[in-house]
Amino acid sequence: MKKIILLIVFTGMLSKWSYTQSSLSSKYDLMPWPKEIKENSAKFIINSDITISTNTENSKRVRNAAISFLRRLSNRTGVFLKEGFPLKNKKGSIHIAFDSISDLNIKTDESYTLKIEDSIIEISAKTDIGAIRGLQTLLQLTKHNASEYFFPGVTITDTPRFVWRGLMIDASRHFQPVNVIKRNLDAMASVKMNVFHWHLTDDQGFRIESKVYPKLQELASDGLYYTQEQIKDVVDYANHLGIRVIPEIDVPGHASAILTAYPELGSKTGYNYTIERYSGIFDPTLNPTKDITYEFLENLFKEVTRLFPDEYFHIGGDENEGKHWNENQDIQTFKQKHKLKTNHDLQTYFNIKLEKILNALGKKLMGWDEIMTPDMPTTAVIHSWRGKNEGLPDGGSLITAAKKGYQTVLSNGYYIDRMLSVEHHYTVDPIGDIQLTNKERSRILGGEATMWSELVTPQTIDSRIWPRTAAISERFWSAKTVNDIENMKKRLRTVSFNLEELGLTHIKNRAVILRGMTNNQDIASLITLANICEPLKVYQRNKGGIEYKTYSPFNLFADACVVDAKDALEFNHAVSSYVEGSNHEDQIISYLRLWSKNHDRFSQLQKNPKITPLNTLSENISEGSNRLLKAIQSKHISKENIAAIKNLITILNSPVADVEVAIINALNKLVTFCQTHFYKNNN
Amino acid sequence: MKKIILLIVFTGMLSKWSYTQSSLSSKYDLMPWPKEIKENSAKFIINSDITISTNTENSKRVRNAAISFLRRLSNRTGVFLKEGFPLKNKKGSIHIAFDSISDLNIKTDESYTLKIEDSIIEISAKTDIGAIRGLQTLLQLTKHNASEYFFPGVTITDTPRFVWRGLMIDASRHFQPVNVIKRNLDAMASVKMNVFHWHLTDDQGFRIESKVYPKLQELASDGLYYTQEQIKDVVDYANHLGIRVIPEIDVPGHASAILTAYPELGSKTGYNYTIERYSGIFDPTLNPTKDITYEFLENLFKEVTRLFPDEYFHIGGDENEGKHWNENQDIQTFKQKHKLKTNHDLQTYFNIKLEKILNALGKKLMGWDEIMTPDMPTTAVIHSWRGKNEGLPDGGSLITAAKKGYQTVLSNGYYIDRMLSVEHHYTVDPIGDIQLTNKERSRILGGEATMWSELVTPQTIDSRIWPRTAAISERFWSAKTVNDIENMKKRLRTVSFNLEELGLTHIKNRAVILRGMTNNQDIASLITLANICEPLKVYQRNKGGIEYKTYSPFNLFADACVVDAKDALEFNHAVSSYVEGSNHEDQIISYLRLWSKNHDRFSQLQKNPKITPLNTLSENISEGSNRLLKAIQSKHISKENIAAIKNLITILNSPVADVEVAIINALNKLVTFCQTHFYKNNN
Secondary structure (H helix, E strand, O other): OHHHHHHHHHHHHHHHHHHHHHHHOOOOOOOOOOOEEEEEEEEEEEOOOOOEEEOOOOOHHHHHHHHHHHHHHHHHHOOOOOOOOOOOOOOOOEEEEEEEOOOOOOOOOOOEEEEEOOOOEEEEEEEHHHHHHHHHHHHHOOEEOOOOEEEEEEEEEEOOOOOEEEEEEEOOOOOOOHHHHHHHHHHHHHOOOOEEEEEOEEOOEEOEOOOOOOHHHHHHOOOOOEOHHHHHHHHHHHHHOOOEEEEEEEEOOOOHHHHHHOHHHEOOOOOOOOOOOOOOOOOOOEOOOOHHHHHHHHHHHHHHHOOOOOOEEEEEOOOOOOHHHHOOHHHHHHHHHOOOOOHHHHHHHHHHHHHHHHHHOOOEEEEEHHHOOOOOOOOOEEEEOOOHHHOOOOOHHHHHHHHHOOEEEEOOOOEHHHOOOHHHHHOOOOOOOOOOOHHHHHHEEEEEEEEOOOOOOOOOHHHHHOOHHHHHHHHHHOOOOOOOHHHHHHHHHHHHHHHHHHOOOOOHHHHHHHHHHHOOOOOHHHHHHHOOEEEOOOOOOOHHHOOOOOOOOOOOHHHHOOOOOHHHHHHHHHHHHHHOOOOOHHHHHHHHHHHHHHHHHHHOOOOOOOOHHHHHHHHHHHHHHHHHHHHHHHOOEOHHHHHHHHHHHHHHOOOEOOEEEOOHHHHHHHHHHHHHHHEOOOO | OHHHHHHHHHHHHHHHHHHHHHHHOOOOOOOOOOOEEEEEEEEEEEOOOOOEEEOOOOOHHHHHHHHHHHHHHHHHHOOOOOOOOOOOOOOOOEEEEEEEOOOOOOOOOOOEEEEEOOOOEEEEEEEHHHHHHHHHHHHHOOEEOOOOEEEEEEEEEEOOOOOEEEEEEEOOOOOOOHHHHHHHHHHHHHOOOOEEEEEOEEOOEEOEOOOOOOHHHHHHOOOOOEOHHHHHHHHHHHHHOOOEEEEEEEEOOOOHHHHHHOHHHEOOOOOOOOOOOOOOOOOOOEOOOOHHHHHHHHHHHHHHHOOOOOOEEEEEOOOOOOHHHHOOHHHHHHHHHOOOOOHHHHHHHHHHHHHHHHHHOOOEEEEEHHHOOOOOOOOOEEEEOOOHHHOOOOOHHHHHHHHHOOEEEEOOOOEHHHOOOHHHHHOOOOOOOOOOOHHHHHHEEEEEEEEOOOOOOOOOHHHHHOOHHHHHHHHHHOOOOOOOHHHHHHHHHHHHHHHHHHOOOOOHHHHHHHHHHHOOOOOHHHHHHHOOEEEOOOOOOOHHHOOOOOOOOOOOHHHHOOOOOHHHHHHHHHHHHHHOOOOOHHHHHHHHHHHHHHHHHHHOOOOOOOOHHHHHHHHHHHHHHHHHHHHHHHOOEOHHHHHHHHHHHHHHOOOEOOEEEOOHHHHHHHHHHHHHHHEOOOO
16 A cells, blocks of 8 residues: 555656656756756846856865856857956855865765846855856856847756766877867866766877886877876866866786887787787786786886876776786796686786775776676776676676675766767666665766777867767766657757867867868768768777778768768658658658759769769769659659669668768668559559 | 179079969969979879888987878878888888988078979988978878879979068967967978967966966966976977977066066056956056066076077067156156166166076077167067058168168068958068168068967967968068969968868868857858958957957857958959959859848848847848849849949948958949949930
């Protein structure tokens, strides 16, 4: 009986909540969606008199955030503000109050309330971090009509679902300069992410200046590394945005760069260690049986941990296949002597030693889920990257880790370098329907989107991270029930556009690449193609890791294309509706007409070796579109035409120039529909 | 007699040379145009086997330049290179040889020869700086056909006309982060500029971290300053590109920021010194009669000169009107005591003291031309910024300085913040037709484009510097006789486009601004307008310096517009030809049709306060174009139509939203033409 009442109450709350989201989230493009939002009838007009104040001037975070807020607001609205800085000793029309300054750690309270009335806006929070989260929400609420910009009257109470909402950037495979990192930190802060995981070392380069082991940057970075000053600057910058920075030094595998500088630490004597130019998993591995290895790591960690105040420290630990261990007789002898049966046992031996080093430095060891071996202490933090696709049970290593007593963070499902749709990532919930005890639940810290950089450069990385990562941030911040995909996509369009304010290049660099491809000719026909093509997914591009080297060109057509290709999304949606009887014919015809005429325009381009590979693709899309267009317009299709269209679709279904055409399914649906409805046997 | 023969020989050489430029410069988009270029029949195909080598591995400049060359070549052509780095101990298909490594100073030899044959390219130079200049030329020679990229067979012998080819960036009025500076250094190097003059202090902010006087950055920078590490990094980066860096600390005027931090150095006691938010010339001035002023400057210069290895050091010295000096009785008494009649005399007293401090630090004092007073030693370097417009005789302060015995550098005529056409700057020759002795000539070191930043932000600064500065660089590098404006404009289009490779934002940020203005609507109608509008010129924008504050929005329509508006240039050219009887009617009709239809598209935009001010402009352009279009197409115009068009032109001739319409003269010509040719009195 009690249970039934509870169920009714719960369902009632849920549906009421869902109703609120669906009605308000069609009005406000907030992301991540807040915990609670209530409307009132107020309207706060944005004019030159706006001022901002804080209850105390002792948080540089809030001061910086307030200044940045004023700049962005002024730029967004064109309003010339009289006061460009927070008021001193006076209350502004926007007032921020908070109780304490946060140390910025995993326990930081990020909650806030935001109340907008006609002439006053109040943001209040327990900590300065909560306050700056509230400011981001306020900025997202900017609305306008023809004559003015304003903030709508709402009261928001907000707090995150998970404490760890991260983005990992791999700066090893392709180095990413400080300004790339900073603009991505700004973007993260704008969607309330709070962990930047910096993958700083790998086979392709060691990216930290070491004063103790300078050969690391001298011999193993191609001159592309962060100085210690730059690292401090980035950490400080992130701190002011309320973002913790976790460094990763990936060991004992992924060690080609380290061993290029210090081959004596390697597991294979006489091996010619060099900076890796290809992608993949490689054999060079630190030797876990030598004292000098631990001496090296202890000194290095001592140096590096001084740059990163956060308690967590990532040691990688992934994808070590132990080939060089097997090939080294001394290591085999060592294993026998220490009763280490497998290479996994040997790696656990290594990891436990590292954990002691890190603990002595006041740090918690974090590693990819391979470190979760039976003997690994539960003081380690498990970064779950493997799941169902890697043959693990439902919940993957994340749930296993939480149940075993480890703190854990999820990245399985958030590998944005796999070039999967935003919908795919958004529907991955860290916990899903799995039942956990409170204790187990508390060990699931959150998740991280991972931007591995084998195929991205500073020019393209933003378009691979954004806007999809904003939707992932919502998954980490907002309630599990915030899951309406179409609504998310609508809000994401605004969020994506607003990221340009911060200098993100995910939109503007497409045209740069296409201008480059055409030697500065009219790029309209290539934009039309790019709007229905997507880069190959799940590592089909660069098969075997040997098609591209780190210094190969990454400004090709595939690099101008993005996941969730704009026109493809709309067309696919229209076709699905159309074949189910809904009236989307006009939209379909309009797209087919655009594509049928596109090859004429493409043909006018003076050709060069970068454009030529697209010629057949362009031609086939135009021909297929033209044939379908005629069939739909005339409500008539011939047998020959059906065959011809199907043949074209088959050809289009093969990747060209590292892209796939993202309207194949819709074209198939359309030709089937035409065949069913417009084909008369007697023709 | 001898004279006549010489004249004939000279004329013959000149016309031959001119012929060579005109024929080859229509084929090759080199900028700056080299001293000598000869074609041969070779063709060097760019394929994956290309390698690069150097005669010695001891120049990091050449190594970096070679790697950068390979990356850009690969990106530009899409060719996947097998070797991404210079070969060691093997000769590559591109071979670079040089004799010595330059100290990088004013005497550095920058000459080089470049020889392209079928399968080998040789660059040879006296110094490594010459070698990297040659590599830039080679990259500019990249050509292609439908199936391949190649370098055409040429032999180039090249050397600059002036040793000082600079760009000044003002980082005080609007702070410009390190990445903005670095990408502009890359751009400078690509057109062989060799001096970066960094204007680091002014009323609006002190931008250098001082460890001796930390209040400078703490109280006088709004947190926007370069750390000493960042400055060293920039200087090092520039050095590798063969660019000297000259710092400027502007004293005794332009001192609001310094005096905000250290008011005790000011000339007016009790004055409330604050960071200046407006633009203009302000009163705060260092007190030249106090010992602490010189103590401060000596310590500061000691600290700053350690960051800048170059021999030259800029002390500003401009625009001190001495108002606070006049208002200070102690200063007046000091003047009398030291027999200093005028404030100029007092400033000379100050400058001479500074010169001694700088000389002791091994530096040459450089200052704006106000420092050239009768008593100023000729060891100072005069930076000429005033000329005819400022009431000076022909040749301005530059020629006067050279004749008086000063080394001198010209910026008069190269103030790119005045928003004048590229043609205007290109036709300013530092020496012109003035006769100088060899000695006088040798004192004219060269020139500098000056990017004052009152009205530019990191988002817009590139579009204010480029591409015009590339043409100015040609003026400084190439022969005076390289002066064909249409040909320069043709080459400049390619140079401008290629600057995008380096991350320059002058092209791509226009769309960002317009997307922001429209809240992410279709920006086509605004692009059409922007292509015929230019930002107000010669400081008409921000009249009196009080319309905009430093924190006002600079992402308005005017900021999306650029000098030399693309469509305006073409249209104006077509109209000039048309009214003189040449057949450009189709082109004119095509533009008029575009503009006549544009307001329909503009009208579809959902309005907001940023777009609304453009409504009348858009409407009038469409209406005027439509009326002219009909007249030209029908070869008929009525009296009423003439009056209506003239009225519209009058309205369009008034600035709107800080832009001017750049086709006014052409429209006037057209309506006059129509009146003359198509108006029949009896209608």
